[in-house]
């Protein structure tokens with residue numbers, strides 16, 4: 001016991017001694033792809049290209065309109081797959097009913113939707129009330145298709161009641177501020193959203209692991225974050241520095257974007273999922289937690305005629321091709337499945353197995 005105490009004292013002394021202060025270990029950069037701007041796809045490509053060339057992985061949080069526009073075009077899907085293979089992350093972005101530019105999807109009861117959209121204490125009169133296009137179910141499905149084998153793990157939205165529209169399978173959430181540069185610095189933290197009831201429905205509670213960002217769109221804002229980052233009296237208190245911007249901001253005047261990438265390159269750049277998986281935030285309620293220990297065995301691999309897939313916890317199995325299209329799905333499994341593949345086109349497929357709480361993945365090849 002005494003040894004532990006001495007060790008703790010020593011560690012405390014080391015970490016508070018001058019010269020031992022370090023800048024945040026990790027950094028991330030989220031790009032918000034907002035509803036109404038999906039035509040700026042070529043601009044997003046420029047952003048990703050520049051970030052890749054400077055070894056900065058991006059977390060691309062896509063609104064429903066962007067996801068639809070990408071899934072409608074095989075060339076765009078290929079581009080997204082190449083980005084994922086490089087190390088960029090596909091996440092979700094959602095403007096809920098409290099946002100001026102609502103993306104038209106909501107899980108709220110219809111009465112609540114119109115009560116909020118027409119209440120100027122929530123939605124300023126200058127904002128369009130918008131049109132209701134349905135619940136988020138279709139968006140969740142499309143996100144799963146687009147994220148493909150890499151899974152959708154990160155959700156970025158602002159809402160009074162995140163538990164209502166939040167994809168319940170998602171363990172990680174980003175949050176932040178437009179006004180306070182200090183919000184660019186945080187340590188991963190756990191939040192429970194809900195439960196919240198409207199009408200006869202209750203949502204949540206959902207527990208997510210979160211990290212914060214500051215919104216940058218001008219060189220002045222980049223400088224504010226840079227100065228805080230370099231001030232280790234401040235920044236050494238945090239393990240993560242994070243920023244967010246919009247594709248439409250880059251489209252208007254991109255200098256700030258290049259300045260931030262040039263500054264942050266080489267400074268612990270990771271995606272949100274990489275940072276939060278390492279952070280060990282404890283158990284979230286999400287179903288999309290990737291199991292660290294699960295071993296999904298598949299053989300023979302490559303396969304010609306049939307393939308046997310085993311994992312003792314497996315209850316469901318989904319196999320997708322590299323465009324995200326589901327080619328096989330099995331439910332009610334008890335740990336194994338034998339799949340005939342003789343009529344499948346040769347190529348690479350991703351097998352995704354689910355237990356009650358975890359997902360395990362395997363890459364399979366059909367010859």
Ligand SMILES: [Zn+2]
Pocket residue numbers: 032033034035093095
């Ligand atoms: Zn947005």
